[in-house]
Amino acid sequence: MNKNTIFWVSGLLIVLFLVITTIFLVCLYSNKTVTLGFNYDINDYNSSVDPFLDAGCINDGQNYITCKDTKITKDFGCLDSLYLAKASLEFGTPLYNCDIPVYSDNDVLISDAEKKEYFECGGGLLQLCKSYIFYDNNKSIFSQIKNKDAFLSFVGDINSKEKALALVLLFERGYSKLTIDNKVFNSKLVSNNDESYLVTVYNSDKSFGCYDTINYESIVYKVTPLGNITEESRKIIYSERLPYELCVD
Numbered sequence: 001m002n003k004n005t006i007f008w009v010s011g012l013l014i015v016l017f018l019v020i021t022t023i024f025l026v027c028l029y030s031n032k033t034v035t036l037g038f039n040y041d042i043n044d045y046n047s048s049v050d051p052f053l054d055a056g057c058i059n060d061g062q063n064y065i066t067c068k069d070t071k072i073t074k075d076f077g078c079l080d081s082l083y084l085a086k087a088s089l090e091f092g093t094p095l096y097n098c099d100i101p102v103y104s105d106n107d108v109l110i111s112d113a114e115k116k117e118y119f120e121c122g123g124g125l126l127q128l129c130k131s132y133i134f135y136d137n138n139k140s141i142f143s144q145i146k147n148k149d150a151f152l153s154f155v156g157d158i159n160s161k162e163k164a165l166a167l168v169l170l171f172e173r174g175y176s177k178l179t180i181d182n183k184v185f186n187s188k189l190v191s192n193n194d195e196s197y198l199v200t201v202y203n204s205d206k207s208f209g210c211y212d213t214i215n216y217e218s219i220v221y222k223v224t225p226l227g228n229i230t231e232e233s234r235k236i237i238y239s240e241r242l243p244y245e246l247c248v249d
Helices: 003-029 042-054 071-076 148-155 161-170
Strands: 034-037 058-061 064-066 081-084 096-101 128-136 141-145 177-180 183-186 188-191 197-204 209-223 229-248
Touching: 034 197, 042 058, 042 064, 042 081, 042 128, 071 128, 071 141, 141 148, 148 161, 161 188, 161 197, 161 209, 177 209, 177 229
Parallel strands: none
Antiparallel strands: 034 177, 058 064, 064 081, 081 096, 096 128, 128 141, 177 183, 188 197, 197 209, 209 229
C-alpha cells in the first residue's frame, strides 16, 4: 500500500470517526420535550385578581401581580410579587402565593421556631416561607393560609379527591400533569376504605445544586381526612441527560 493510499484511507477513517461521534452525541443529548403542569385552564380565574387591583396591586400578566407598598405586603410580609397558586384551582378558590423572606440583610424575620408555622420554608440563597393569600368575599377582607391547619379550617376535613390533591400541591409536592413529547400523564386520585386518598403527582428530583441529569418521577402520597400526608412510593418515568452541568442556587 503506497503513501497516497494510506493517506486517503486514514483521512476516510478520521471522517468516519467524526461522523459516528457526532451521531452518538446527537442521540445522547437529543432529549424529549418534557413539561410539568396542571389540568385546569388558569385563564378561567382572571377575575380573581380584581380585589388585589382595588388594593393597589398592578397586574403584570401571566397571573403575576406586583403589590409593592400595599397593605397586603405590609400586613402579611409577602415579597412584592404574588402569583396565582397552582393548587388553588383544584378546589375552586383562587389563592395567590405569598412568599415571605426568612432574612432581610442581617436581620432574621422568621425564627426556626416560627418556620414550623408555615407549609414549608427553604430555598437556595434566598430563604423563603410559603403561604397563600386570598380575598374572602364573605368578610370582604384578605386572609392568609400559612399551614395545613389553616387550610383545614378553611375547607374542612379532607373528604374529597379534589381537596386531597389541592393539599398535596399546596405543600409543593409536585404537579398534576407531566407531558413527555405527546404522551400525557395526569394525576391519579384513588379513594381508600379508611376514608383516605392516594394521590399520584409528578415532579423532578432536582431543585438546587449542580447536576447533569434530571429524573422525572411519579410520586404517590396518602392523604388522611385530617390532612396528614405520607409518601407511599415513587418511580422514575424519564431521565433527561443535559448537555452541560446545570447549577442552581
